[in-house]
Amino acid sequence: MSEQHQRHWLDILIDGLSTQASVVRALALRELQQRYGRANIGYLWVIAEPMMLATVVSMLHAVVSPHGDFGMSPYTFMLTGYSIYIIFRNTFNRAESALHSSEALLYHRMITPFDIMLSKSLVETIGCLSALVLLQGAGIMVGVSEMPARPLYLMGAICLFSWYSFALSLLVGAYSYRIPLVGRLSHPISYFALPVSGAFITMSVLPAWTRPYMAWNPMMSVFEMARYGQFTNASGAYINSGYVVAIAAFSSYWGLLAIRRVRKHIHVP
Amino acid sequence: MHGVALPKAREKGKGTATWPGRLKAIALANRLFLAIVILPTLVVALYEGLIASDQYESSADFVVRHAESGSSSGGFGQLLGFSFGSSATTSESYMVQEYLLSHDAVARLRSQNDLVGIFRREGTDWISRLWSNTPTPERLLKFYRHQVNMQQDDTSGIVHLTVRTFRPQDSYGVARSLLQMGEEQINLINQRTYNDQVANSQRELEEASRQLLAIQGKLTGYRRVNADIDPESTGKAQVNLVSALTANLVQAKARLQAMEGVVAHNSPQYIAMARQVQALESQVAGQSGKIAGPDHSVASRLSDYEQLVIQREQVAKTYTAAAAQFEQAKAEAKRKQLYLIRVVNPNLPVKSEFPKRGETILTVLISLFFAYAIGWLLWAGVKEHSL
Numbered sequence: 001m002s003e004q005h006q007r008h009w010l011d012i013l014i015d016g017l018s019t020q021a022s023v024v025r026a027l028a029l030r031e032l033q034q035r036y037g038r039a040n041i042g043y044l045w046v047i048a049e050p051m052m053l054a055t056v057v058s059m060l061h062a063v064v065s066p067h068g069d070f071g072m073s074p075y076t077f078m079l080t081g082y083s084i085y086i087i088f089r090n091t092f093n094r095a096e097s098a099l100h101s102s103e104a105l106l107y108h109r110m111i112t113p114f115d116i117m118l119s120k121s122l123v124e125t126i127g128c129l130s131a132l133v134l135l136q137g138a139g140i141m142v143g144v145s146e147m148p149a150r151p152l153y154l155m156g157a158i159c160l161f162s163w164y165s166f167a168l169s170l171l172v173g174a175y176s177y178r179i180p181l182v183g184r185l186s187h188p189i190s191y192f193a194l195p196v197s198g199a200f201i202t203m204s205v206l207p208a209w210t211r212p213y214m215a216w217n218p219m220m221s222v223f224e225m226a227r228y229g230q231f232t233n234a235s236g237a238y239i240n241s242g243y244v245v246a247i248a249a250f251s252s253y254w255g256l257l258a259i260r261r262v263r264k265h266i267h268v269p
Numbered sequence: 270m271h272g273v274a275l276p277k278a279r280e281k282g283k284g285t286a287t288w289p290g291r292l293k294a295i296a297l298a299n300r301l302f303l304a305i306v307i308l309p310t311l312v313v314a315l316y317e318g319l320i321a322s323d324q325y326e327s328s329a330d331f332v333v334r335h336a337e338s339g340s341s342s343g344g345f346g347q348l349l350g351f352s353f354g355s356s357a358t359t360s361e362s363y364m365v366q367e368y369l370l371s372h373d374a375v376a377r378l379r380s381q382n383d384l385v386g387i388f389r390r391e392g393t394d395w396i397s398r399l400w401s402n403t404p405t406p407e408r409l410l411k412f413y414r415h416q417v418n419m420q421q422d423d424t425s426g427i428v429h430l431t432v433r434t435f436r437p438q439d440s441y442g443v444a445r446s447l448l449q450m451g452e453e454q455i456n457l458i459n460q461r462t463y464n465d466q467v468a469n470s471q472r473e474l475e476e477a478s479r480q481l482l483a484i485q486g487k488l489t490g491y492r493r494v495n496a497d498i499d500p501e502s503t504g505k506a507q508v509n510l511v512s513a514l515t516a517n518l519v520q521a522k523a524r525l526q527a528m529e530g531v532v533a534h535n536s537p538q539y540i541a542m543a544r545q546v547q548a549l550e551s552q553v554a555g556q557s558g559k560i561a562g563p564d565h566s567v568a569s570r571l572s573d574y575e576q577l578v579i580q581r582e583q584v585a586k587t588y589t590a591a592a593a594q595f596e597q598a599k600a601e602a603k604r605k606q607l608y609l610i611r612v613v614n615p616n617l618p619v620k621s622e623f624p625k626r627g628e629t630i631l632t633v634l635i636s637l638f639f640a641y642a643i644g645w646l647l648w649a650g651v652k653e654h655s656l
Contacts, residue, residue, distance in 0.1 A: 029649055032650060152631060152632045155636065156635075
């Protein structure tokens with residue numbers, strides 16, 4: 001009897017998860033279609049876009065400081081910084097219009113605003129990740145880059161950062177649906193966040209007095225972690241993953257609440 | 270269900286309500302994921318858990334220092350208030366690191382510590398051990414660089430050396446020999462810089478001293494030939510003699526004049542006086558001729574002598590300068606001496622910490638997952654296009 005009951009409970013979980021997975025997968029494909037269509041290279045733009053940006057910025061810095069600042073190769077330094085940062089920028093910027101553009105889909109009962117946000121976030125993350133892997137691979141082949149020294153840290157940083165970005169995108173998505181001002185502000189915020197994010201600087205080059213303040217910035221910690229993962233001689237002293245996890249968890253919780261509440265305000269035509 | 274279209278998988282699962290059937294259905298639906306991500310991870314986990322042999326790591330810290338460190342150069346970074354953490358000893362410390370990871374060091378360890386034997390101990394698994402019994406130096410070097418690691422902390426300049434082998438004693442032994450070899454290399458560099466720095470000024474000093482000896486020899490020869498220790502003082506004595514004689518002559522002349530009207534010219538007293546005046550006159554003429562006469566006089570000898578003296582003074586000055594420079598160069602070279610300071614001596618490991626099994630498995634899992642995600646994105650796009 002109790003076994004029957006337990007099975008029932010597991011049934012629900014597995015069913016729910018597989019439905020969720022199918023929905024997210026389908027939404028991700030739709031996202032690809034919607035954004036890039038089928039013209040020329042189509043969906044490949046999701047990789048090509050960050051790749052072009054990262055290449056240009058990396059090359060620029062490779063020319064400006066060819067000897068590599070801080071004992072790290074400039075190409076790899078910019079690449080890890082930028083291609084991870086655009087996970088945040090794209091997720092964060094697209095969150096503003098996410099619900100408006102996919103409103104009609106909410107007619108289907110199993111599609112929730114959460115699924116929409118998750119699929120968009122996943123597409124961005126995987127796209128930027130592909131760009132990073134491809135460019136890193138090309139860099140290694142050409143000889144301007146090397147394999148990550150501690151891959152686990154680099155991958156952990158990417159996962160953590162995409163979670164953090166997703167949590168923030170939930171918030172932005174939920175609030176900008178009802179308050180357009182939030183949407184307007186999200187673009188400038190993503191620009192302002194760039195210089196202080198740590199994408200192009202490390203904690204060790206900052207003046208000592210700024211470090212305690214910068215430590216409050218969860219992105220800084222994530223980028224320190226990514227650097228520590230990528231470079232042999234990077235310092236792992238400023239990694240504070242517990243703090244980032246706490247911030248991301250809190251934002252996720254808040255975001256989930258907000259996105260659940262917003263559902264009531266969405267009027268499906 | 271309220272007229273909602275359900276995904277296919279769920280409808281399929283409905284028919285087989287039994288657990289094995291359900292699991293099979295799930296596995297079949299995700300077979301690609303299982304094949305690409307889960308299966309390789311399982312293989313790696315099995316290898317790491319059952320086969321991979323333990324490795325022991327011995328670590329040591331050392332730092333390469335000048336005897337006296339100068340002020341570090343201020344660069345662009347300092348201008349901006351950035352601390353790039355450059356220290357004057359960085360390049361020397363890289364020198365040691367480079368040496369310890371070179372084929373030179375490997376060749377030495379191979380003959381000295383039996384490096385090949387260390388990397389092929391009994392009972393180690395064949396994936397992580399050195400494969401060949403007689404490896405080429407290049408192969409051994411590659412394996413060695415995999416097992417021996419050096420990492421420099423940029424701010425403190427301390428180099429962290431780690432050695433990983435299959436036996437605790439081996440790791441300890443190799444780490445110790447490496448530190449010793451580093452010290453020997455530093456000493457060699459010291460010897461070389463000392464020699465280079467000091468040799469030049471030493472050569473100059475020797476040249477000056479040779480010149481000084483030559484001029485001294487000339488001077489001695491001159492003295493011997495002229496039988497005169499110091500023509501200058503001889504000349505002075507001569508002048509004194511002449512002036513004394515002249516004074517006497519003047520006195521004698523005055524007395525003779527005083528006698529003129531009083532004493533008869535043929536009186537013995539007068540004649541004696543006149544003779545004295547005469548003798549003095551001839552003496553004065555003779556002696557003053559010796560001072561500045563036409564040949565072999567004091568004046569002509571003095572000019573030769575003074576030339577030699579001036580030459581000697583010049584050479585002596587050169588010699589003093591060269592000697593000072595030599596001392597300075599020696600001090601400088603001493604100041605530039607390098608030392609390898611052992612901050613932490615190698616330890617004898619007790620517990621095996623390598624390979625890091627959990628870390629490796631997790632790395633494989635996540636990277637395969639990433640690869641799968643990227644592949645999925647690409648494949649999904651391709652499929653969409655083919656519609």
